[in-house]
Amino acid sequence: MFYDEVMNAVRLIRERIVCRPKVAVILGSGLGGVADSLEEKEYLPYAEIPGFPPSAVSGHAARFVFGRMNEKPVVVMQGRFHYYEGLSMRQITFPIYVLRMLGVESLVVTNACGGINPGFAPGDLMLITDHINFSGNNPLIGENDERFGPRFPDMTQVYHPALQAVTRQTAKSLGIALQEGVYAFFTGPCYETAAEIRAIHTLGADAVGMSTVPEATVANYLGMKVLGVSCITNMGTGIAKGAHSHEEVLAAAETSGKTLCRLLEKVLAEISLEEGEEA
Numbered sequence: 001m002f003y004d005e006v007m008n009a010v011r012l013i014r015e016r017i018v019c020r021p022k023v024a025v026i027l028g029s030g031l032g033g034v035a036d037s038l039e040e041k042e043y044l045p046y047a048e049i050p051g052f053p054p055s056a057v058s059g060h061a062a063r064f065v066f067g068r069m070n071e072k073p074v075v076v077m078q079g080r081f082h083y084y085e086g087l088s089m090r091q092i093t094f095p096i097y098v099l100r101m102l103g104v105e106s107l108v109v110t111n112a113c114g115g116i117n118p119g120f121a122p123g124d125l126m127l128i129t130d131h132i133n134f135s136g137n138n139p140l141i142g143e144n145d146e147r148f149g150p151r152f153p154d155m156t157q158v159y160h161p162a163l164q165a166v167t168r169q170t171a172k173s174l175g176i177a178l179q180e181g182v183y184a185f186f187t188g189p190c191y192e193t194a195a196e197i198r199a200i201h202t203l204g205a206d207a208v209g210m211s212t213v214p215e216a217t218v219a220n221y222l223g224m225k226v227l228g229v230s231c232i233t234n235m236g237t238g239i240a241k242g243a244h245s246h247e248e249v250l251a252a253a254e255t256s257g258k259t260l261c262r263l264l265e266k267v268l269a270e271i272s273l274e275e276g277e278e279a
Contacts, residue, residue: 002090003145005051006097012049013102017042019066021073023271024104025264026080026215028111031231031257035076037265038067046079051098053081053091070269075104082210084188089139093218097148100222106163106271107219108227110260113209114191115232115239116201117181122235123256125263126179127167128159128228131213132205135187139214140221149221158220163227163271170266176259181206183230185213194238201236208236227271229263231256 019042027034035041044064046052061078068074081092099107115124144151171178184200186192188210192200200208207230219226233256 001145003147006094006101009049009051009094009098010101013044013064013098016044017064017066019068019073019075020103021066021075022104023072023106023108023268024075024077024099025108025268026077026110028080028211028231031110031112031260032061032078033254033257034110034261034264035065035067035078037261038065038069038074038076040068042066046095049098051094053085053087053094069265072269074268075099075102080211080215082188083135083137083214084210089137089214090142093139093214096215096218096222096224100148100219100224104224106160106225106227107215108229108264108268108271109212109215109219110229110231110264111183111209111212112233113183113207113230114234114236115207116184116197116236117179117206118239120179120181120206120232120235122232123259124179124232125171125176125256125260126181126183126207126230126232127164128183128212128230129164129180130159131183131185131216131228132200132203133185133213133217134200135185135213137187139218149223153221155217155220158216158226159228160225163225166270167227167229167263167267170270171263174262174266176263178263179206179232183212183228184208186210192237197236197238207232227267229260231260
């Protein structure tokens with residue numbers, strides 16, 4: 001059973017890792033450096049955890065990094081799984097179930113994505129206020145286990161208002177410009193056409209990417225508080241001239257990732273204080 005698979009992974013992590021965090025962070029492409037700011041690090045490769053699928057995407061280290069940030073216990077997913085890798089929705093969200101059963105209560109999801117809002121520019125950070133799922137799939141399809149969450153979860157506030165407020169205030173105090181908007185999820189792996197970008201902009205999207213929504217959906221279902229922050233690494237097809245490349249995304253994410261790291265250090269300290277200080 002799926003529940004048993006999740007608990008097998010939980011047991012191994014508890015046996016191997018001392019840290020007991022209440023807050024988790026998922027790092028997107030090129031953003032792995034955020035984990036460098038952790039102290040008292042403990043590493044656990046995904047490949048050593050039962051139930052975790054393989055990942056081979058450039059820019060992802062594929063491991064958990066447990067540690068402390070501002071004296072608070074945090075776990076970082078240095079790399080995530082994607083639908084375009086040929087994995088099922090349940091496979092790519094498996095780590096979220098594991099984190100919840102480990103005791104994580106708040107999830108910070110980051111990504112590198114394309115900007116659609118004409119007021120955005122590469123290098124901007126965007127606070128995700130809502131999302132649109134254009135994948136044609138949902139990670140909660142299939143048999144439901146009430147030990148995880150309800151059959152029909154509410155999606156009114158996937159991205160937690162209090163965590164958004166903390167992030168806005170923190171960005172202001174640090175002098176970091178923070179955009180806000182709706183994130184649109186496409187499966188990838190190809191970048192969107194100019195027509196698709198025009199269509200989703202008309203429908204209300206401000207940014208587009210190939211991740212985040214499955215994890216945020218499952219985290220919301222599991223009763224976790226979710227915060228989403230995007231790094232705008234490029235503008236969508238048809239908005240900016242030239243073709244897209246993953247190398248371009250990684251290079252831009254490395255630059256904006258430094259700003260994101262500054263922001264997250266302060267935000268995580270605030271979130272961890274709210275979630276308690278269990279080590």
